[in-house]
Amino acid sequence: MTAEKVFKNPANLKRRKFVNSLMIFLCVVSSVLTILPLLYIFIYTTQSGISALNIDFFTKLPKPVGETGGGMANAIVGSGILIGIGGLIGIPIGILGGIYIAEYSKSFLAGVIKFTTDVLSGVPSIVVGIFAYGVVVLSMQSFSALAGGFALGILMIPTVTKITEEMLKLVPQSLREASLALGVSRWKTTLKVVLKTASSGIITGVLLAIARAAGETAPLLFTAFGNSFWQTRLDQPIAALPLQIFVYAISPYEDWHRQAWAGAFVLIFLVFVVNFLVRFVTRNKYS
Amino acid sequence: MTFADTEEEEPEIEQASDPSVIIKNAVTTKDLSVYFNKRPAIENINIKIKRNSVTAIIGPSGCGKSTFLRSLNMMHDMTPKAQVFGEIFIHGENIMDFNTVDLRKKVGMVFQKPNPFPTMSIYENVTAGFRLNGIGSRKEHDIIVEKNLVSAGLWDEVRDRLKTPALSLSGGQQQRLCIARTIAVNPEIILMDEPTSALDPVSSSKIEELIYNLKKDYTIVIVTHNMQQAARVSDQTAFFYTGRLVEISKTRKMFTNPKEILTEEYVTGKFG
């Protein structure tokens, strides 16, 4: 057949049109398949979670096995402490890394840092947990809030670095030049003009990192370890919301499952709120 | 506006190496070349700019006008892979003897697009040079704001809303704010990189008027695309073409009786 015949052959054209519609249909199916679990998880968690949520959940300590009632107050506070420690470690390092990559992007070191953060963001969180175990738990001879916070801090670094870099790159070069032309030094320009202009974007990035850290479970298993009592000392094992959910979820008790759903709902709610916030802030920016 | 210069031609060949000449002039360059990525953007530029004068730099796009201007306050150190050769003297002092921060306090710059700091109010923008360096009291800032907004011809328009964000101003007002910000730090020389190309004609004419008024206190070097503007505001004009300085003369001479054929073709619109 000549090319012309191939092209004008009605059967051929029909087949091509059919393949076209089929493929586009499959793309639509894929999208539906992807969104379905999200909706399912969200609705299911909300349903099971809200019905189990009450004041006790936020104010009471866990009850011993066999008794119903109680709450996760210690785990919520524990998660707060762990995230606080993690933030103190992860946020400054992450922001400095992001500044370095964005403002000194042509240097070799910046390339190395960028690659390292990209790869670090793919290191399994449980491996980070082992690292924290080796560095903190072994040297303190005890599971502790510090060890858990340290692990979360390391996990926050890549997220914060990435978003800082992206936000700083959105700041127009002309602002840097305007400041430099006024006789302001490079680092003051970075700090007081560039960073300040990008601050709302960076704050959202930090929020994202916090929301992610709040849900991390694996690295806490053998660093923060968990605790069913009221405990806020940094050198002692401490409770955390995701740890408590894990323990309750794999337990055989109905009442504990209910509480675990309540905890899961709190986490998922946090994730949603932060993501909406980020969406809202970054959309109206620099457009 | 009239041409400022009525005296007869100076002898054109004045040796730039003569120290008295270097000190007398606001800006002197000797064999100034700038390379980007090993490719020349401007080559062997020798220019003298007198104090309290306005020098216009004209030429087609890509001829090196902005590159020349930005080398005068070492803005090229922001650009990786830029290399600067030759010497630049500001009031007789080699700029290599300054650190960049001090140099830029002496040599201010106004950019093509108005670039007020978006996170700051009008008031804060005028005092930005002090604020960012942590200098000056509240009272001093008040005085600086009024004085420089008056000089920039913006005071009457904004005196009631100094605390509003600088971005609430119109483009032309923003550019005058940027000029106020620049003169607030008291430079000796002001570089302007096509300051009106992003503005409407009315705003442009206000800026031109401002340039004329600022001349008594400052030395101004202005890059412009617009030959009428060069003719209106400048005392001398330099014509750049493909990275070389073709001609520098008194503005009137440049536009009526240029020495070079290339200049004549450009100013009469035969190319460019």
Next chain:
Amino acid sequence: MFLDSSDSIEKFGLDFIFSRNWDPVREEFGALTFIYGTIVSSFLALLISLPISIGVAVFLSEIVHKSVRTSLSFLIEILAAIPSIIYGFWGIFVLAPFMRTTIQPFLQSVFGFLPFFQGTMYGTGLLTASIILAIMITPIITAITRDVLKAIPVSQKEAAYALGATKWEGIKMALLNARSGILGGAVLGLGRAIGETMAVTMVIGNKAQIKASLFEPAYTMASVIANEFAEASGGLQVSSLIEVGLILFGVTFIVNSMARLLIYSVTRKA
């Protein structure tokens, strides 16, 4: 980590990787079953997720209107942000029963002649873990694929349409041009699946065995660390678990570096 695992490295040497034996009581440790579980569950997840992810990416970048695109991308971003513990929890209570009562009997009745779909249906097991993993890595692969497709010049597609190509034929060409970047996204998703811990631990059944059937429980490297590390008795078990962690780190490091280099190679050009 290398130092902390030196005991186990000295004692077992290379056998560690090839031994199926994991016996804390007799202090004999070999990681083969965990390596097997990790590899099978991750690749299976990738197999499920990759075509779907490409489909979603194409849908987002080529087919759908802009307003739908932004909200759909946003939903997919959220899918990536849900903590893995919640996936696992949902897996135990919703997905596993559904697998046991619906999907697994269906697969067995249709493909029962294959060894992969024989045996008891527990609900939890390799297949269920792979499906959870597939859900979790789809947003990652989708995002990268979409970015890579965006980096392909529009003019190429327009040229194809101008020659009379159907929409799908134009898209196919773009996909072919973007293939190394898509591969990068797939490898990145694989790395995430290999390292994923909580969700897998909760649905894979945690039984150190190598069976042909995908319905059977299995164990992964990340899960064994999660389950045994805190309660490990004796230095040799801890040391062996850290060595498992070291292997996990090494594998994900290599996989992620490869992925990044592939992705850089496409997006840099644009």
